[in-house]
Amino acid sequence: MGAESRAVRLYRTMRLIREFEERCLAMSLTGEIVGGIHPYIGQEAVAAGVCAALTQDDVVASTHRGHGHVLAKGADPKRMLAELLGTTDGLNRGRGGSMHAADVGLGVYGANGIVGAGAPIAAGAAWSFQQRGEDRVAVAFFGDGALSQGVVLEAFNLAALWRLPVVFVCENNGYATSLPVGRALAGDPVERAAAFGLAARAVDGMDAEAVADAAAQAVERCRAGGGPAYLECRTYRFHGHHSYEEQVALNYRDDAEVGDWRARDPLRTQSTRVDEATVRAVDAEITTLIDEAVEFARAGRAPEPHEALDHLYADGTTTRPGVMI
């Protein structure tokens, strides 16, 4: 394939996430994906930009809106979709689903169903890289809602104190479920992080190149032993917090507001930086890839009921049955 430009790679990653998500959203609405999803559509520039700054040895701790991070880190979309369909071919063998998708071999420590929970976990991985003298970085993704979680602020403190190679990436999409950020956060989020001694800055989270540049600086700082960084990516989700919102037609956002953000679609922005033929080729490539993923996932085998507690313990300890007659 040769040396492909970063612009094309960013576009491809975003296109992959977008198409994956659109297909997932449709499959959620038909009930094929049983638990629904937290769509990432609109925020693709963040996952693509940040993960472009990472190697396979670096790790990420993701959020409940994690599909984009997992895919951007390199997870196989076939196995990712299989996971959402709960088959044994899935990344987590059907045990994690949308909110827990993980590919530990690729450094994806998992999407996480508890807001902010990944921040100290990423810091812990970073601590261990530092102790062993390894040139690896950890990234914690979280939303603006997580800035109200104490454990995230505790993690900022520990990371700054110990100069851990961790980048905290806040995806400020303006809403914690339905709560606007202005009604949730006192003070300025960047200043909040800076107060802990993190190298903190905000970046346009709708621009993958801007995110990639900022992330590259933050990651480089970590690798050079400069300590942790905080990157606030100002972004927006085009859809509801969860696919359930589409089903019940919840609407807590102004149409004009959504329209303004949609006009800044990160894919469209990035497509202007890539020649048209390449855009068409990438689009076709991704459509085929996702078609194949759907086919692969649908052909998967559901786990057997008796396997429901497999992997509960790493050493194979088994538990008593819940019903004994």
Place this chain on the structure above:
Amino acid sequence: MGALAYITALNQALHDEMARDDRVCVFGEDVRIGLTQTTKGLHERFGDGRVVDTPLSEQAFTSLATGAAMAGQRPVVEYQIPSLLYLVFEQIANQAHKFSLMTGGQVEVPVTYLVPGSGSRSGMAGQHSDHPYSLFAHVGIKTVLPATASDAYGLLLSALRDPDPVAVFAPSALMGTVEEVTGELGPVPLGSARIHRAGEDVTVVATGQCVHTALAVAEAMADEVSVEVVDPRTIYPVDWETIRASAEKTGRLVVIDDANRMSGFAGEVLATAAEQFDLVAPPRRVTRPDGAVIPYALVLDQALLPNGDQLTDAIRAVLK
């Protein structure tokens, strides 16, 4: 091997395992100076990189251990106060414990949560006196409650070597005790009970410091009844086979457990016995009351803890 103090056993297990396996590291408050004595000497021997004094950020350092474990370390987290586990229940029960299943077995989270001084500490009152191991057993976290120094050494060693999260509760009442140990110290497998005293008439399942209460009662009642004392040693997983064999041998069962009655470990033993064991009399339990909050005044504190008189009465009740 001679006299071994309970607290020395915990400390020795940490020294030995940290020397054997350089992935083992310790996080906690005041662990450098070894305030609880459990981590004494570790910092001098193993240094800053492996013995980490943390700020008072229990939630963050608990999950920090999770991340470090996922990245290849084998962390131990020390909590000075048992009730701190309420603060970090999310990080242990909902994060560390669930990763193995949720990832379909992609990752191990070998963290040991060590609570030296669990239970009433005579005058520490409401927020420093709980013994919350049943909560951990309920959610399925491997949970250890050693009653003697050799078990403290052996069970902590097994916890440190286990690929899963393990909570180790060392009862406050036992921290200053000494055991005469014969033979060499070694690991004690999780899920293995210890029969402390053989008997024919009634089985007393006792946990933590209650093992010593049960042994004293058994001795005191020796002229009247032959009591078998069984310590499960791990609250989860439970060595049901040893407990069942003992209970069916004697036909009678009493459980003494220093935790609240409602939904506690003792209740689980009784329920299992009622469903599955062949007994000749209904089993009994001696516990703290439902919903107990330990009051400050010493007489009130002790009034809520299971004691030998209550156990004696319970044994007599199952013998009727």
